[in-house]
Amino acid sequence: NAGVTQTPKFRVLKTGQSMTLLCAQDMNHEYMYWYRQDPGMGLRLIHYSVGEGTTAKGEVPDGYNVSRLKKQNFLLGLESAAPSQTSVYFCASSWTGDHEQYFGPGTRLTVT
Amino acid sequence: KNQVEQSPQSLIILEGKNCTLQCNYTVSPFSNLRWYKQDTGRGPVSLTIMTFSENTKSNGRYTATLDADTKQSSLHITASQLSDSASYICVVSRNSGNTPLVFGKGTRLSVIA
Numbered sequence: 303n304a305g306v307t308q309t310p311k312f313r314v315l316k317t318g319q320s321m322t323l324l325c326a327q328d329m330n331h332e333y334m335y336w337y338r339q340d341p342g343m344g345l346r347l348i349h350y351s352v353g354e355g356t357t358a359k360g361e362v363p364d365g366y367n368v369s370r371l372k373k374q375n376f377l378l379g380l381e382s383a384a385p386s387q388t389s390v391y392f393c394a395s396s397w398t399g400d401h402e403q404y405f406g407p408g409t410r411l412t413v414t
Numbered sequence: 415k416n417q418v419e420q421s422p423q424s425l426i427i428l429e430g431k432n433c434t435l436q437c438n439y440t441v442s443p444f445s446n447l448r449w450y451k452q453d454t455g456r457g458p459v460s461l462t463i464m465t466f467s468e469n470t471k472s473n474g475r476y477t478a479t480l481d482a483d484t485k486q487s488s489l490h491i492t493a494s495q496l497s498d499s500a501s502y503i504c505v506v507s508r509n510s511g512n513t514p515l516v517f518g519k520g521t522r523l524s525v526i527a
Contacts, residue, residue: 306457344418344503344517345458392457399514400445400507405457 304328306406308393314412315383323378323409325393333396334376335360335403336368338389345392351376352399383413416441418518420504426524431494435521437487437504445507449478449489452501452520461489461502494525 309324325334335350347360351370365387367379376395380387390410394403418439427433439447446465450458462471462478464487470479475492491498501520508514 342519344519346517347515350514394457402448402460402463403515405459407457408455 306393306395306404308391308406308409310409311407312410314414315380316414317384319383320379320381321383321411322380323391323393323411325376325378325395325406326374327376327393327395327404328374329395329404330373331395331397331404332373333399333401333403334370335394335396336366336376336378337392337394338362339392339408340389348378348391383411385413387411388413416506416508416516418504418506418516420502420518420521422521423519424522424524426526427494429494429496429525429527433491433494433523435489435491435502435504435523437489437518439485439487439504439506439516439518441485441506441508441516443508444482444485447478447480447487448505448507448515449476449487450503450505452503454500458503491523496525496527499523499525 306327332353336348337345346362349368351357354373357368369377390408392408393406396403421436448463449461452458464480477490480487503520504518506516
């Protein structure tokens, strides 16, 4: 099992550009999450999904969109990147909201 | 306000020594408390999950305690190794609302030879 994988590992964008981050899990988990991690701050939830076809806003959803068309994939989109979105992005998955979350290796995004 | 506070922010210890990391929380409703280990440049990895009724839980050289009355938890690391150098993150689960997990900022542990 690969667990949770993220693509790409690194990316540099110019302000205003768009991109999509891909998260994939092979554990048949229902719940999937997107977090961002910034220096000196805890992980903050951007969006999450409790099953295929569902999405919900987390703590810091502005400027991001998500889609969960397939159970194993959770996509995070930035339509018009801003320097404030420079961060490390982590995807995670779990059986339910009460179960252990398994995290991916992260995507380091820089917006110039 | 739902918050998780960890102390100390950072800690340096000699290899082979023990250490204890602290976590205080003001999160409601409480579902469970988790400790994660995050190596530099990698995603967090779960160490323990404790529910309201559990006072202590071990995972190898890691032992977590929970006092739900005082809303405090600790993570004790025994006989530290160089590979224990990492950030340790305390997380409290509300299992409700748009912030189901409340993350602490972590304690950065450095184990030196």
